[in-house]
Amino acid sequence: MSLVLLTPFDLALAAVLVLLLAAMSWYLHLGVERRLLIAAARSTVQLMLVGLVLKALFAQTNPWLIGLMALFMLAVAGIEVLQRQKRRFRGPWGYGIGAFSMFISSFSVLFLTLTLIIRVEPWYQPQYLIPLLGMLLGNTMSGAAIALDTLTRGAWDARGRIEARLLAGGTWDQAIASLRRDSLRAGLIPIVNAMATAGLVSLPGMMTGQILAGSPPMEAAKYQLLMMFVISAGTGLGSVAAVWLGSRRLFDERERLRLDRLRDQGRDRGQ
Amino acid sequence: MGALRLEAVRPRVLAPVNLTLEAGELVFICGPSGSGKSLLLRAVADLDPHAGEVWLGTEARSTMAPARWRQRVGLLPAEAFWWADAVGEHFPAAARREQDVDERVAPRSADRGHDDLLATLGFAPDVLDWSVARLSTGERQRLALARLLAQGPEALLLDEATANLDPSNRERVELVVETYRVAAAAAILWVSHDPEQRERLGGRQFGIRDGRLGQTEAATADPARLEDGR
Structure with missing residues (x-):
């Protein structure tokens, strides 16, 4: 074939x-x-x-050009995360939290995958690096965007409850803990669902592609499994980072809930 | 317990406020809605960013962890919020402990003071097992006070603590607050719209006019305590 x-x-x-x-x-x-x-x-x-x-x-196979391409993909993913937020952080944080979380999660998981699991030589060989990064970024992007959106919207709606916990002598950490859990859960649900139904309804895109390109189905399935595992690790790591950074940013050094750091809904530039 | 001293505290809509409440002193604040009364209390509790310093006795707020400060200088907001399902989950662990222990082994004598407080506010001890969703507005308000006092604050900031209560429950709340003030020598800053209440309980009274806090009745206190900041 x-x-x-x-x-x-x-x-x-x-x-x-x-x-x-x-x-x-x-x-x-x-x-x-x-x-x-x-x-x-x-x-x-x-x-x-x-x-x-x-x-x-x-x-x-020029590492600098590959790096540039990777950064471009990251930059676009950062914009996408920002645009999916109903209430985003003001200033550079709005873009920075999402982009930074995706950077540390996708790039570290990608590096581990290429050097320890697939072991291509050199590890930055673009034929592997670019498609893998694309899949990692695409999924981490959804996870981080949903998690951050849940966090900021939840904080906005639950202001009274969060401040009640602060007034009861709780730290910022305790005050935001349950919302943080909910946000993380929301960020992870898509990839968990994708893994749970993989192959039953539709064949995942990467496996389809490999089969069309002539790979034996079993090999394609193994690659797809590998990708699902590393994608869930990357999405999890990215959501954790985004939620942690975001929830920290919601409070200041005196542990006050600072909703003024979020943009008003529907208004482009605040104040 | 110590005095509560506000030093050039400046919430968003107010001129800097200098005010000292002695330990165990009750001070009322009134003023039209939107004049900044609640913002002043929120500033003292350190919920909003603002300039100024607050002292509890000899300790400055800025030297204390924020969580510790808010536990010691307790704010009762006008609207009480509940973050868990059961009433008891909102009480500090020490007050709740008797619930967790098997009652046959440890009879309910561990925390008499707490049960007394709930009883004075008109609740049976089993109120801690109630679901928050079942509570009426007035019950929420009274239980929010019980919850606040259970954390043992050394000064109290009360925002319309009796606004939604019928006369008998209002008296209960006043009694509980007065008892706590005397027993714990706690300074109390109370925002109240009710002139009769202010009359009944006494204490210095301040009003907010044109963004400034000023004493409205010089009856009991030393006017020099209030220096205008601007």
Whole structure:
């Protein structure tokens, strides 16, 4: 079994399906045809560009270029985490907490995976590093975003209860403990669910890709398992870091609950 | 127990406040809503960022861990919040201990003072097993006071402690606060809208006008104690 190469004509055939969908949307007044076409065009351009960039990266194996690509991916993931927050931290913290948590979790788990588990030589070989980092970042991003969002929204809603604990002589740590637990749980649920149902409904994307590329299904399953394990470790670590940093930032040095460090809902620039 | 001394405490909407309450002294504050009474109490309890220093006896707030300060200078907010399901879970561990021990082994005599306090407020000791969701507004308010006193504060900041209570329960709360003030020699700063209550219990009275705290009746106290800060 070998890889069937796709020609531009094959892709054009698939694109006709999207055009048909857009026509149907126009005919039925669904109003999504414009957005659908723009999204399809965007994904075409983005994926072609990534393909080109990766082709260049693979050809050179230059650690600096690979590092740059990794940082770019991290930067975009940071923006995504920020945008998923209903109440974000003001100033550089809003971006910083999410990006830093993803950085320490994804990059450390990635490094361990490449050096200790897969043992590629050199460890930064882009053919392994970039796709693995992408999967790690994508999942850690969801985990950290959900966890941070639960934390900041929860703190906003539970202000009275948190301050009641402070007034009862509790430390900031005790006052936020239950909310911190809830936030972490919320951040971990998606990956736990993904592991629990893996393979039953749909084959995970990476396994699908490997099977299509001609790998024996058992090998693809093993790689997928490996990825799920390291992804859950990365997501867990990233959520813990984000929740810890975020909950610390909610209190100041006198252990006061500082909701003024969060942006008001719906307003872009506070005060 | 010691005096409570506010030194240029400056909540968001008020001019700096200098005020000394002797140990065991009761001081009332009144003023229109939104004038900053609650903010002043929150500042003393160190819940909001602000300038100024507060002393309890000879100890400065800034030298004390925040949690310790808030335990010793207890604030009763206008609205009491409950973070757990059962009433008893909100009480300090020492007051709760008798619940955890098997009652046949250790009869309920371990904490008589605590049961007395609940009884004076009109509750049976088993109130600690009640679910918070079942409580009425008035019951919540009275139990919040019991919860606060159970942590043994050396000074009290009361924000409308009797606002939602009927006359008989209001008397109960006043009695409990007065008993505690005398027994523990605790300084009490009480925000109250009720002129009769202020009349009944006595003590110096301050009002807030135009963002400044000023004494409204010079009846009992030394006016020099209040220096205007600005």
